[in-house]
Amino acid sequence: MPRHALLFAALAIAIAIAPVAAHAAQRTYANPLDIDYRYAWEVMNDNVSFRTGADPVIVRYGDAYYLFQTMADGYWMSKDLLHWDFVKPDHWPFDGNVAPATLVADGKLFLMQSAFVPKPLMVSTDPAHGTWAFWTHQLPPVPGATRYDPAGKLEVRGPLPPGPWDPGLFRDDDDGKVYLYWGSSDTLPIYGAQLDMRLDSTEGEGKRLAFATQPQALLHLDPANHGWERFGPDHTMGDKPAYMEGSWMNKRGGRYYLQYGAPGTEYNVYGTGVYVADAPLGPFTYAPYNPVGYKPGGFATGAGHGSTFDDAYGNTWNTGTTWLGVNQTFERRIVMFPAGWHADGEMWVDTRFGDFPQRMPDHALREGESTFTGWMLLSYRKKATASSSLPDHPAALLTDENPRTFWVAKTNQAGETVTVDLGGTPTVRAVQVNYADYQSGRYGDAPDIVTQFVLEGSTDGKTWTTIADLSSSDRDRPNAYIELDTPARLRYIRYVHKHVGAKHLAISDIRVFGNAEGKAPAAPQGLVAVRGQDTREATIRWSAVKGAVGYNVRWGLAADRLHSTYQRFADQPTSFTLRSLNRGVRYVVAIEAFDEHGVSELSQTVELPAR
Template sequence: MKRFPPMTAAALLFALPAAAQEARTWANPVDVDYKYNFEQTHQGISYRTGADPVIVLHRDRYFLFQTLADGYWTSGNLVDWTYVQPDKWPFEGHVAPAAASDGERLYLMQSAFEPRPLLVSEHPETGRWDWHIRILPPVPGAVSRGEEGSFGEGGLPEGRLPPGPWDPGLFIDDDGRWYLYWGSSNVYPIYGAEIDPTPPVRFVSDPVALGRLDPERHGWERFGEDHAGGLPDGTPIRPYIEGAWMTKHGGRYYLQYGAPGTEYNAYANGVWVSDSPLGPFEYADYNPVSYKPGGFVEGAGHGSTFQDRYGNWWNTGTPWIGHNWRFERRIAMFPGGFTPDGEMHFTSRFGDYPQRIPTGPVADPESLFTGWFPLSYKVEATASSTRGDFTPDQAVDEKPRTFWVADHNAPGETLTLDLGGMKRVHAVQVNYADHESGVYAERPDIRTRFRILWSRDGQDWRVFADLSGSERDRPNAYVEGETPVDARFIRYEHGEVAAANLAIADLRVFGTTDGVAPETPSLRVERGSDQRNATVRVEPVSDALGYNVRWGTAPDRLFQTYQVYFDDLREMGDRLEVRALNAGVDYWFAVEAFSPAGVSAPSHPVRVAARR
């Protein structure tokens, strides 16, 4: 066993370990042991990743399924997740799985281009699954994989469908009838059909095309960074639609879809709404329903919508990491709900800062925010060693694609932050990066070990969190102290990480400071000649760490948020380009400033009318 350097007697006397305790708070990215994937297309580089999350509440436990995990996770509280390795697992690295519970049994299927199994389990926490059916029937009218290309791009004969079902979604209605939804393409739509789940399972209806993207009218459906319309070099790309998921609320059906592509910060979820599970569906003009283009966690697309055991609504999504290659991702959850007239919404306001876990029904999802801010943002950082240009300052910039790399991946390496003064520290999140890693897919001993130390003077160090005996891999480890501490210095002390190198994308220290919240900033908004765009000009205020630009379809429905830090906005000339609007829809905009001392009151909402 690797050992840590000894601490002083005084430090041991005042140790405050974050011991095994009932979870109180959590932070995105979700803290699970994301599994290493080996992608032949990326020259043999391993990296941890998670994507396309499905969370289902089954027999009062939560189950999380994702892409390429060779298993799944279970939790009793949505915070502490335990990995389950199934005893029978015919899925060779399932992608974008579908799951549904009928209350007694949990059903699971994988994405496929040809008929594949449907599994069932009454108690999936045990890892035991049975065959519901070994081979699902083929999708009526679907061509076989490989045959599709012979017709040219988007040129399938009338009445024929692409291979599938890829990116499936299972839905069991209140009357017990089953529906299957699927599709992942920048050519084809989302499809749906009713199925009879009684073995051998059959399609009750022919597949129906339910919806397509319309990026010419829906700004958020445009591909690329901040919906630029294509790649950074200007190459245009048609946006992708995928991630079908059905939610029923108030007698109406909300068919969720992800767009415009997982590779950039603008990945989001939208919905079409209908009175029938197979439509016709109408586009919701308040889309997207889950959106997070700014901050450390970027992206909210392709996930699921579920209720927790208290009836609170959540939406899951796929944030973008994109260091090793463009499909390197994580998992996020955002709370939300429905307005009295049925508008679906989820909040990403402070969506990558610590949140309280509900212990009962929550009337206002935004009330789950703890009020803890990143005290670590661009503070002075020093390290025991550094490799090349991967300097310590890159571990405090709130950017997931920059990182510090130690010269050696060895116990005792340290990364120390000077918070610039005494601050009240509540929690720390260690976000590792996989830099030039080898292939780890078959290793059984992948684990993450470290300690977090704190000090008032940089001399006498005490323990805030001790994971030196951990057997888990925690690439986005979040630890809350048993009690908050008043500290000026925070130190990461390394124990073990599976990657070839010790690399930390961000050591995020969350807490508060004394003082007064920033003043309310003012803003001006100009709708572009292209109605999908708006320019938001913010008047800077002193002592602001950053701003939340908020907008929505009514003054009391500012459900969309773009978080931007003070210095980043200054580099943009104190203006933010919002390119996620729907043509023909009126909007209201407001802005608030925040700092570790608090959040300002929001500015008075400004109406931005659409041209008629």
């Protein structure tokens, strides 16, 4: 090799193994969100404990964002939607929020939790410091609903179910009127009513809130015509009753968008639907592009039951719930996706590469501008070795992109390690460490429930440099996302354990993101999409692309509106049945391939005629 080539190679190696600062200037995030999900505090399923979070509401109040969720003894605050700090309220009468609702009105932040028995409505003008007061100690009873006393004893029967469960609050800025939406059932609809919410009242708290109209049924599931509303994994459980829940309302361009979650939070196909109206209480029309938020494939599956909000720059975001279900059926996490509306009123949520790193914009996004970083998955099915493993929980499970399988070390002692061999020396830009709860034995909160580890990188497996040091972390990070401030060309990533506040050290996946040198894969050929005899379904197949890591099957109402995505990995069949279509709606289908270099051009489009 010429002398100048030797010098160049030595310089490249020196750069590659130089110390790398981690997350000093983080501008990206990856789903599931990196927050300290709380351990469920009740004893469930023979004392199985687990971290969980679901049914997220993010609201902007003042110069900060606040995240409320199911199963938490407080909430989170962020100034940038990237870094979240837990807030422990000084006055918190709830025994854990369930599917809460928020409202910003008259300079106040209101919080309502799901209820079957009388519950309070809380208000704050200083949520950053956890200061809350009662707007009313007990919500007024829903007219015509079955009511229970606080001990759960039946008090009054009515034609409506007790509630409001899964509430959603909305204030129409045009006239200041406030509306309540609610419902969570496999047989009952979403209800709505106008509230008489006297925001400037100086009277006693009992006179500050009342129902101004009788509740009315607004939305019903129609799985016979809406394929995505069918129950089960990939909608395969036929006509078994599914759930409609999680109301959320937005207003855009003078129209009202009432959103809901279906068909069930415990499945990969949990999505968000929307009905549209010209008035807050309807009548509502089903949107033909439903489900508007849908993520059935990939690492973090599920996108239903969340909120839609605008950031400080006017960009719209949609939150949702992704499913784990290892320790308990309702073990879940929180996801967040870019969203918005087209000029003609069509709502969209972008879940394409929804669990790969995304940019957090510092400006108003242009029409069609993506938040996807282009950082590809480098770790899929790569060789992983560990210092120790329990039987049936080998290190190989760390790179399978399945959060329901996991490696377990023999001890939870500092010094246990896992090493992932990327097979080459791609440019590494981010790492996500996803912990699992295997016989964790924890409930509630405690000072030792913190996550501490070090990430090291190497080009040869002999000389190591620290690329992230969380050995002094003071918070729990079940889905720790680390963005490298300086990208590094590395072959090996090593996790060095320090501490986790659980009985066992268990990790489901170590996900490495960046780019390998080379061309993106070729566009897939041979795409065929045929609508089934059951027109809620279509069979889609294509020819495999050499070297592909996976594919995004994309569909929508037009070639420039392929907003729905089903991510498939290359070791899965190149054909499957899509069961989420609406009867009588014409679709356009296309597919793209991706690998460690990038994303292919989109294939030719194929039409699925309306049937």
